[in-house]
Structures are given as C-alpha cells and as structure tokens.
Amino acid sequence: MIDEGAHVSKGLVAAVVFSVFVASWASAQAADFSELVRTGSAQQVQAAIAQGADVKALDANRQSSLHVAAQYNKDPAVIAVLAKHRPLTSPPPPEPARAGDSNSRWR
Numbered sequence: 001m002i003d004e005g006a007h008v009s010k011g012l013v014a015a016v017v018f019s020v021f022v023a024s025w026a027s028a029q030a031a032d033f034s035e036l037v038r039t040g041s042a043q044q045v046q047a048a049i050a051q052g053a054d055v056k057a058l059d060a061n062r063q064s065s066l067h068v069a070a071q072y073n074k075d076p077a078v079i080a081v082l083a084k085h086r087p088l089t090s091p092p093p094p095e096p097a098r099a100g101d102s103n104s105r106w107r
Contacts, residue, residue: 034059037069042077045069055085 033053037045049055055065063071066082073079 033057033065034063034068037065037078037082038072040073040078042075042081045078045081049081049085055082 033048034057036048036053040048045053058064059068064086066079066086069078069082
C-alpha cells in the first residue's frame with residue numbers, strides 16, 4: 001500500500017525546489033540584463049528585450065533597468081529603447097470634470 005502522505009510530501013518538496021530554481025534563474029537573468037543596460041549598446045538592449053528580457057525587473061539594489069541606464073550608460077539611445085518598452089505603472093489620471101458636464105460627479 002502506498003502512503004498518500006509521503007506522495008503529497010514529495011510533490012510539495014518538488015514544487016518548492018522548482019520554485020527556488022525559477023526564482024534563482026529569474027534573479028540571474030535580471031542581473032545579466034542590468035549589466036547589459038549599464039554597458040551595452042541600444043542594439044544589444046533591443047535584442048535582449050526581443051528575446052524576453054524583463055524591462056520591469058529590478059536589480060540587486062532595487063533599481064529598474066531604466067534607472068541603471070540613466071545612471072551609468074552614456075548612450076542616450078539605450079535610455080530611449082528602455083523608455084519605449086517601459087510600461088506605465090499606472091493609468092493616466094482622468095480628465096477633470098467641466099462645469100455643465102453631464103458626467104460630472106459634483107452637482
């Protein structure tokens with residue numbers, strides 16, 4: 001007879017090990033991309049993004065790739081590439097209501 005508790009425990013251990021592996025891999029990828037935006041060309045950064053580099057990832061100092069490039073890379077084209085691919089963190093604010101607007105919340 002198979003001990004179902006042991007089977008569940010093995011599955012849980014496997015899931016935890018896999019999660020740690022994925023987190024380590026993602027951290028290494030972020031570090032590589034951070035180094036690339038620090039010293040690379042706009043073409044290299046564009047190629048890395050096309051291959052799936054995460055523009056939103058933070059480096060070990062919790063800085064975005066755009067911050068790292070702005071601080072260390074002298075090529076403004078690198079900053080332009082990153083800015084083009086950097087998603088907005090929040091939607092723009094709504095337009096203010098105008099007097100007489102039927103959609104105004106203030107009546």
